[in-house]
Amino acid sequence: MKHDQPDLESREALLGLLDDPSPAVRKVLLAHFTAQGPAARSFLDGLVKSGDRLLAGHARGYLEELKFTDPVAEFTGFIRSLNYELETGALLLSRTVFPELDAGSCCEQLDAFAARCRELSAEPLSIREKCRIINRVLFHENGFRGNIEHYTDPLNSFLDQVLKRRKGTPLSLSTIYLLVAQRLGMDLEPVGLPGHFVVGCYWEVVPFFIDPIEQGSFRSPEEVFAFLKANKVSPKITDLAPTPVREVLCRTCRNLAHHYNLAGDDARSRLFAGFVEEFEETHERHVQP
Numbered sequence: 001m002k003h004d005q006p007d008l009e010s011r012e013a014l015l016g017l018l019d020d021p022s023p024a025v026r027k028v029l030l031a032h033f034t035a036q037g038p039a040a041r042s043f044l045d046g047l048v049k050s051g052d053r054l055l056a057g058h059a060r061g062y063l064e065e066l067k068f069t070d071p072v073a074e075f076t077g078f079i080r081s082l083n084y085e086l087e088t089g090a091l092l093l094s095r096t097v098f099p100e101l102d103a104g105s106c107c108e109q110l111d112a113f114a115a116r117c118r119e120l121s122a123e124p125l126s127i128r129e130k131c132r133i134i135n136r137v138l139f140h141e142n143g144f145r146g147n148i149e150h151y152t153d154p155l156n157s158f159l160d161q162v163l164k165r166r167k168g169t170p171l172s173l174s175t176i177y178l179l180v181a182q183r184l185g186m187d188l189e190p191v192g193l194p195g196h197f198v199v200g201c202y203w204e205v206v207p208f209f210i211d212p213i214e215q216g217s218f219r220s221p222e223e224v225f226a227f228l229k230a231n232k233v234s235p236k237i238t239d240l241a242p243t244p245v246r247e248v249l250c251r252t253c254r255n256l257a258h259h260y261n262l263a264g265d266d267a268r269s270r271l272f273a274g275f276v277e278e279f280e281e282t283h284e285r286h287v288q289p
Contacts, residue, residue: 014043018058033066040066071095072271079278082286084245086190087179090159093249096271101160109163110176113137114183127186127203128218134180135216142166144173146213152259154268157252170197171252173212189242192251193224194233200242207240250279 017025033040047059075092078084087110091103116137121130138144147156147167155161162168162176174190174197181188181199191200191209198219199210209219219227225235243251253275260269 011043015055018047018055018062029062030065033062071099075275076278079249079275080282082282084249086175086245086248087182089245089249090175090179090252093252093275094158094160096275097154097158097268098160106160106163110179110183113142113180116141117180117184127201128208130184130186131181131188131201131210131216131218134177134184135210138177138180139212139215144168144176144212145215146170146173152262154256154259154263154265157256157259169255170211170213171248171255174199175248177210177212177216190245190248191240192243192247193239194228195231196227197251198224200240202242209240246279246283250276253279 014029017029020026033044036043041063044059044063048056048063050056071092075096078089078092087107091101091106095101095103113134117130117133120133120136125133143166144162145167146169147153147165150156151169155165156168157172159172159175162172168176171192177199178188178190187203188210189200189202191198196213199212201208201210207221209221209224211217211219221240224240228235228239253272257269257272257276260266260272
């Protein structure tokens with residue numbers, strides 16, 4: 001096979017082997033694609049974009065295993081898809097800077113936090129009691145906290161890094177809180193306040209809010225308004241409304257653009273500013289009549 005382009009005979013042979021379930025065949029193909037490098041990536045990318053869904057699926061699997069995928073393109077595609085799911089989006093966002101991220105390990109950690117919460121639960125429990133258990137597991141047993149001393153460190157915003165370092169921003173800690181709550185069947189919501197981020201619970205007659213930067217302290221609407229006023233923000237009732245997942249991820253990118261700019265990393269600052277623009281332009285196209 002030529003290094004720049006497979007000949008037709010070899011191409012047909014590869015196509016015939018892609019769906020072979022044999023571990024031995026897969027091992028040979030992985031070694032072959034690794035040796036081919038850019039040519040293999042081009043070949044597999046072409047199959048992903050082809051109209052053959054079966055071949056595209058097999059090609060995507062090889063690309064992922066070989067780490068040949070383009071994380072920036074993947075996250076851009078996610079933004080344009082309008083199919084926003086918090087966990088998927090947070091992991092894809094992290095991969096734009098940490099392409100070797102082990103998504104399975106991140107999910108397993110979140111699963112373990114949820115399993116520990118179940119161990120501590122004895123139904124029936126009120127929603128507040130369930131939230132107190134999450135607080136115990138995340139903030140007391142596992143030591144998650146706000147990185148106040150290095151607040152603008154970009155690592156505070158990446159899901160995998162927050163799981164690893166046990167410290168983050170109000171937004172990233174809220175994300176972890178929400179992902180654990182989802183695993184427990186708790187319908188909590190992200191709430192993007194002006195200059196702050198909390199988790200909202202709307203199950204009771206009067207909603208309450210959970211502040212992960214304060215070890216999961218509960219806040220009433222009046223206390224949230226008092227917090228905003230203390231930070232020279234004129235509160236509005238709409239500030240207490242849930243924030244769409246799209247805006248949660250966009251706000252993460254906006255924070256990263258700012259934090260990388262402060263760190264003097266212009267390339268990554270531009271990268272995340274570009275994601276913000278992509279979110280905004282995609283949303284504008286979608287809402288136009």
